[in-house]
Amino acid sequence: MTQNARAVGNLKQHTIWQNGHAPEPCTVVIFGATGDLAQRKLLPTLAHLWHDHPMKESFCIVAFARRPMNDAQWQATVLGSINKYMPEDDRLDSEAQRGFAERLFYCQADISSDDGYHKLSALLDTLDHERGTRGNRIFYLSTPPELDPMIIAHLGSSGLAQPKQHSDGQGQAWTRLIIEKPFGHDLASAQKLNSDLGKVFGEEQIYRIDHYMGKETVQNILALRFANSILEPLWNQKYIDHVQILVGESIGIESRSEYYETSGAIRDMVQNHIMQVLCLTCMEAPVAFDADAIRDEKVKLLRAIPLFTPEQVAQRTVRGQYTAGVVDGQPAEGYLEEQGVNPESTTETFVALKLFIENWRWADVPFYIRTGKRLPKRSTEVTVQFKRVPHQLYKLEETQGLTPNRLTIRIQPDEGITLKFGAKIPGAAQHLASVDMSFSYNTAFGIQSPDAYERLLADCMMGDSTLFIRRDEIETSWRLIDGITSIWQQMGPDTVKPYASGTWGPDAAQELIEQDGRNWDNP
Numbered sequence: 431m432t433q434n435a436r437a438v439g440n441l442k443q444h445t446i447w448q449n450g451h452a453p454e455p456c457t458v459v460i461f462g463a464t465g466d467l468a469q470r471k472l473l474p475t476l477a478h479l480w481h482d483h484p485m486k487e488s489f490c491i492v493a494f495a496r497r498p499m500n501d502a503q504w505q506a507t508v509l510g511s512i513n514k515y516m517p518e519d520d521r522l523d524s525e526a527q528r529g530f531a532e533r534l535f536y537c538q539a540d541i542s543s544d545d546g547y548h549k550l551s552a553l554l555d556t557l558d559h560e561r562g563t564r565g566n567r568i569f570y571l572s573t574p575p576e577l578d579p580m581i582i583a584h585l586g587s588s589g590l591a592q593p594k595q596h597s598d599g600q601g602q603a604w605t606r607l608i609i610e611k612p613f614g615h616d617l618a619s620a621q622k623l624n625s626d627l628g629k630v631f632g633e634e635q636i637y638r639i640d641h642y643m644g645k646e647t648v649q650n651i652l653a654l655r656f657a658n659s660i661l662e663p664l665w666n667q668k669y670i671d672h673v674q675i676l677v678g679e680s681i682g683i684e685s686r687s688e689y690y691e692t693s694g695a696i697r698d699m700v701q702n703h704i705m706q707v708l709c710l711t712c713m714e715a716p717v718a719f720d721a722d723a724i725r726d727e728k729v730k731l732l733r734a735i736p737l738f739t740p741e742q743v744a745q746r747t748v749r750g751q752y753t754a755g756v757v758d759g760q761p762a763e764g765y766l767e768e769q770g771v772n773p774e775s776t777t778e779t780f781v782a783l784k785l786f787i788e789n790w791r792w793a794d795v796p797f798y799i800r801t802g803k804r805l806p807k808r809s810t811e812v813t814v815q816f817k818r819v820p821h822q823l824y825k826l827e828e829t830q831g832l833t834p835n836r837l838t839i840r841i842q843p844d845e846g847i848t849l850k851f852g853a854k855i856p857g858a859a860q861h862l863a864s865v866d867m868s869f870s871y872n873t874a875f876g877i878q879s880p881d882a883y884e885r886l887l888a889d890c891m892m893g894d895s896t897l898f899i900r901r902d903e904i905e906t907s908w909r910l911i912d913g914i915t916s917i918w919q920q921m922g923p924d925t926v927k928p929y930a931s932g933t934w935g936p937d938a939a940q941e942l943i944e945q946d947g948r949n950w951d952n953p
């Protein structure tokens with residue numbers, strides 16, 4: 431199949447370009463291109479983007495890496511990866527593979543030497559002339575975080591960070607930088623990274639990726655809230671009893687012990703993905719659907735979450751670590767037995783916490799957050815539980831099968847929304863039960879959602895940073911997380927509670943919610 435044939439021929443294909451027009455020509459330069467993330471995710475996504483959506487002919491990808499390789503070897507490596515990591519029924523045919531390979535270039539260089547960046551600069555100029563990429567560049571840092579400051583500084587000193595004149599002399603080209611998480615390890619390191627970035631790039635050039643923001647279902651939280659009039663009047667402390675956010679994973683840490691040991695669940699999932707979901711669920715309506723208006727509201731929301739006191743950390747947070755157990759019918763080893771993990775490690779693989787948002791809308795509404803590895807299933811969802819009716823007309827025995835109204839936004843898998851409400855069971859007696867009203871993405875639209883990375887890469891090419899994370903968001907959320915981790919550090923190792931793989935976390939997590947007379951909404 432040739433490029434674009436699938437997009438045009440298949441009406442069920444989504445449109446990725448917001449205004450229907452392909453972005454300007456550009457070159458994407460990947461640092462860390464031989465690494466796992468680039469091979470597994472980034473390059474297959476770029477291949478998809480190029481193949482499935484009408485793009486300008488002039489689109490190139492340059493790998494900047496130390497390993498000796500020429501263009502042909504690099505092209506073969508990339509084709510190997512995209513074949514390996516793309517689902518079988520989604521693979522590019524051989525003609526498309528050839529077309530994609532023609533856009534791949536390899537710049538062999540040392541990321542710590544000036545020479546490397548001069549070589550890169552010369553290659554990019556050549557591509558502008560020979561391939562028509564017109565001086566537009568995206569630098570994608572898919573590198574270990576400790577290398578980021580060095581690369582950023584070199585991009586500055588070599589002049590590569592500076593947007594150029596278009597190579598045909600017609601106007602200004604653009605230069606953008608995409609940077610992957612982790613954005614620092616705590617507030618101080620995030621501030622340092624942001625200041626390093628700020629010395630070289632303007633904030634409008636920086637695209638900090640949180641892939642959760644690229645998920646259709648996460649974006650749909652805004653649509654659900656702000657494109658419908660029925661929910662917003664109820665979306666506050668008058669009608670909502672509490673909110674739960676669950677990001678459960680059945681996988682363990684896989685082969686990422688080196689990173690995970692320094693991160694743990696709170697830095698890996700809460701500081702970024704969960705905070706983003708929380709922001710979209712709770713922020714005020716932005717004045718416009720644009721990058722600054724939305725991000726202003728997110729920051730306001732984060733600022734309304736008070737820092738935890740040491741007593742609150744003890745009472746409202748639970749840390750857990752998985753031990754051996756059974757997940758999906760398969761035996762799973764404990765965290766301490768994973769390769770590369772310190773056998774004495776107290777790194778948490780599970781976090782549950784209760785927080786409050788101190789503003790007019792959310793005063794006194796508890797937010798219960800849970801995330802963990804090796805839980806019974808992979809499931810990300812937001813559950814909004816409404817208050818009970820003010821006066822119960824029905825007798826207790828008639829309402830035994832009734833739970834309060836619950837709106838569950840399923841972010842993944844089985845994407846959709848379910849509203850639980852009470853209904854009368856047919857028959858003479860006034861017996862009630864809870865029933866579900868459900869919306870499923872799969873059946874409602876019959877189109878495949880774009881992959882989160884595909885959405886985000888496309889937005890960066892279009893110059894839309896709405897779904898990317900701004901400097902003040904990162905720092906405000908780290909301030910909150912630091913407030914918790916600094917107290918955890920002073921608490922004994924026995925405050926990290928074991929839980930068997932394949933269970934919903936330690937008993938303490940159950941107690942955290944039960945002591946408030948509530949229950950987790952397990953999928």
Ligand code: BG6
Pocket residue numbers: 679698810
């Ligand atoms: C990453 C974390 O950011 O998100 C991983 O580092 C986690 O530990 C992953 O597994 C979860 O992403 P998703 O899209 O599978 O929910």
